[in-house]
């Protein structure tokens with residue numbers, strides 16, 4: 188019994204490993220099916236480029252009329268084919284080189300026997316001969332039609348999975364604005380400007396609509412959040428800031444925007460405000476007073492009520508407040524200002540400071 192536990196665990200581990208490997212193989216095989224077609228497409232593209240590149244070439248050397256007749260023309264020669272085949276792949280592309288190597292005789296067959304009847308190399312080679320691709324609008328091992336038909340997959344409003352390859356499942360991933368299996372339906376915020384069984388054009392609604400039947404704000408089915416219906420049944424912006432109870436904090440003001448609002452910090456001299464700056468205060472913050480509609484700092488030091496009245500103290504005004512410091516030559520000790528001990532030799536320089544610093548400020 189005791190040994191059953193670890194054994195079972197081991198079995199489980201083994202099973203999950205096998206599952207994982209199988210899963211990866213399936214994924215890999217799928218990628219191979221589309222990947223092989225992409226590789227083949229590159230090869231045939233490069234073949235066509237090679238054809239163009241060699242179109243003006245000849246055998247080199249004395250290309251006389253006699254030689255042309257004798258050796259068959261360069262245009263259809265094996266030498267030209269070899270030159271083109273050599274340029275089909277980057278040396279670093281393993282998949283490409285493998286595919287070319289594996290199917291080299293097909294290029295010869297096509298070059299000498301099929302080219303005239305089947306001029307489209309991609310079609311002849313990738314689709315019909317080595318069967319790694321499908322015709323446009325079809326997908327999968329048997330080249331079935333994509334959802335919506337092979338002429339206009341996804342009704343022209345999306346991409347068919349595996350389109351043109353032997354992979355994929357043929358289902359649509361719709362372009363922005365479209366949804367549904369067939370990409371004929373519109374997503375929220377879009378409406379069908381034109382629609383029948385095979386064709387659909389989805390256009391964006393007015394920004395005020397969540398859903399709509401037309402392009403204006405009077406054609407909303409439902410207003411988006413932040414908009415509301417007015418008397419004419421059009422969706423209009425809600426002014427959240429007009430509400431009796433402001434949605435913002437006390438030291439903020441409300442700024443209405445299309446479909447929303449934002450809260451901005453009041454100026455620091457305000458206690459509550461209706462907008463930005465020291466002239467939009469509802470009341471002044473403590474330490475500030477209303478001066479012709481603007482909150483300004485109170486100079487407590489020059490107020491009639493004396494502040495900093497203790498001995499040897501001086502008043503320093505600050506923004507919104509003041510501080511009491513010890514007069515020069517005195518220093519703070521246990522809440523009192525006591526004379527700073529003055530070493531003999533530095534007496535002169537210290538005393539000269541004493542007279543300038545504080546009185547200059549006052």
Ligand SMILES: *[C@@H]1O[C@H](CO)[C@@H](O)[C@H](O)[C@H]1NC(C)=O
Pocket residue numbers: 381382383384385386
């Ligand atoms: C659907 O509409 C498109 C575009 O207006 C048109 O070309 C097509 O013929 C219509 N199809 C049908 C079945 O009505």
Ligand SMILES: *[C@@H]1O[C@H](CO)[C@@H](O)[C@H](O)[C@H]1NC(C)=O
Pocket residue numbers: 425426427430431432
């Ligand atoms: C006004 O505020 C109340 C309470 O916060 C809220 O229920 C209401 O929706 C607001 N009205 C507007 C127009 O924002």
